[in-house]
Amino acid sequence: MKANTVYKRAHNRCLALLRQRELGKPLGSEAELAQSLAVSRTTVRAVLAALQSSGILAPDGAKRCLLRHPTAEEFFPEPQTEAVADLVERKFLNWVLVGDCRPGQSINASELARQFGTSTTAIREYLTHFRHYGLLERRPNSRWIFKGITRDFAAEIYEIREIFELRSARRFAELPPEALPWTELAEIERQHHALLGEIEARYSDFSQLDERLHRLIHGASCNRFIQDFYQLIAMIFHYHYQWNKADEKERNTVAIHEHLAYIAALRSRDWRAIDSTCRAHLRTARATLLRSIEVGPLG
Secondary structure (H helix, E strand, O other), X not given: OHHHHHHHHHHHHHHHHHOOOOOOOEOOOHHHHHHHHOOOHHHXXXXXXXXXXXOOEOOOOOOOEEOOOOOHHHOOOHHHHOOHHHHHHHHHHXXXXXXXXXXXOEEEHXXXXXXXXXXXXXXXXXXXXXXXXXXXXXXXXXXXEEOOOOHHHHHHHHHHHHHHHHHHHHHHHOOOOOOHHHHHHHHHHHHHHHHHHOHHHHHHHHHHHHHHHHHHHHHOOOOHHHHHHHHHHHHHHOOHHHHEOOOHHHHHHHHHXXXXXXXXXXXXXXXXXXXXXXXXXXXXXXXHHHHHHHHXXXX
16 A cells, blocks of 8 residues: 555656656656655656556657656546555644644544544554654543643744754755756645635635645755654644634735745745745744734634
C-alpha cells in the first residue's frame, strides 16, 4: 500500500512537470528525475513505463521525448496519493479546527481512528509527536488531553519558525529553473489570484492554501528535522489562530497579498527581497496568533 501511494504521488508530480515542458523535448535522465520527484530510480522507472505505455512519452531510449501533454483525467485522485501519516495529520488538524478543540479537552485515540478510517497505532504515533512539545498529555485508556498554547510557547515557536523558514526559502531560491517545486509554486500562485477574486465567498479557504505554500518552501530545505518540525507549525499557525473568527476575511486578504509578494521575491532570487517579504509575513502570522491567544475563541 505504501509503495503504491509513493508511485501514484510520483506519477502525479511527473505529470505536473510534463505539463510545463515543450513537446519533443527530452525528459532527462532517470537520476535527474528521481531527484526532482524525491523518489527512488525504481519508482521513476515504473512511472516512465506507464507514461510511455499511455503515449505521453516516446520509448526513445534514454531521451524519452514528450509526445503530448497529459490531461487532467490521467492524474490519480488526490486521496489515492496521500500517505497514511499525511492523511492522519490533515484529518486531525481539521478536527481540531472544525470541532473547536479547546485546552483541557479529552481526546480518545480509538474514537479518532474510527472517525478517520485509520489504525489506532497511526493516531498514537501522530499524537505522540505533539506530546514531546507539551501540547498533549497522555492519560490511561488511549486518552489524551489537549493542553493548548501559551504566549511564551508561541514566542518560542515563532523564533524557530523564522530561522527554519528563512533557511528553506534560501534553498528554494537556489533550485534550478527546471526543478518541480517551481511548477508547484506557479500553481499555488495561480490559486492565490483565484481566491483573491472570490474572497467575499471563499475567504475561509485560505488556511489550506497557506499550508501548501509554506510546506512547499520547507520541503526545499531537504532537511528531515525542518520538515518534521513543520507538523507543529501546521498545528499552531494554520489552525489554532483561526479560533478567533473576528475580521477573518480582512486578515486572510492581507495574508494573500503578503504571499504574492513572497512568491514574487522567490521568483526574483533576490535574497534581500526574500528575507524582507518572508519576515514581514511571519510577523503578521505571529501577531494574529498572539491576539487569538489573548482574546480566546470566538465564533
